[in-house]
Amino acid sequence: MYNCSLLKFININSKYGDLTPIEQMVDVPFDIKRIYYITKVPQGIERGFHAHRKLHQVLICLNGSVKIKVKNPKEESEFILDNASVGLYIGPYIWRQMCDFSEGAVLLVLASDYYNENDYIRNFDFYMQEAVKRY
Numbered sequence: 001m002y003n004c005s006l007l008k009f010i011n012i013n014s015k016y017g018d019l020t021p022i023e024q025m026v027d028v029p030f031d032i033k034r035i036y037y038i039t040k041v042p043q044g045i046e047r048g049f050h051a052h053r054k055l056h057q058v059l060i061c062l063n064g065s066v067k068i069k070v071k072n073p074k075e076e077s078e079f080i081l082d083n084a085s086v087g088l089y090i091g092p093y094i095w096r097q098m099c100d101f102s103e104g105a106v107l108l109v110l111a112s113d114y115y116n117e118n119d120y121i122r123n124f125d126f127y128m129q130e131a132v133k134r135y
Contacts, residue, residue, distance in 0.1 A: 001077045002135070003091035004070050007058060011085035020085045022110070029089065030056045030112035037062070037108045041101040048097040051121045051131065056112040058087040064105030069097040073132045081107070093131045095124065
């Protein structure tokens with residue numbers, strides 16, 4: 001899907017456990033300026049329902065699983081994140097929805113910029129009006 005793809009990170013497995021290094025501009029295609037995580041999402045709750053105008057993100061499920069639904073004006077896809085060494089890159093003008101969080105799921109997000117409310121498009125109809133010009 002244009003502007004949205006899975007990224008596979010190196011996973012170093014040993015008798016001591018797993019280690020997954022992630023470096024900006026090496027493993028993710030941007031400088032990381034913000035990191036946050038989502039936890040304790042109750043069963044049946046969905047999150048997201050927005051797109052960004054400029055922000056790039058990588059979503060990584062560190063524990064459990066979560067389904068990510070993404071769409072642009074021409075296509076849509078679903079991804080199940082359930083492996084801490086796989087991330088989902090989401091670029092600008094991709095509408096996203098996060099659902100089916102398993103119990104104990106931890107979703108980590110790496111972002112290319114600091115929080116800016118003006119970068120969000122939270123209304124799907126407005127999103128389509130803007131995004132169709134880009135595709």
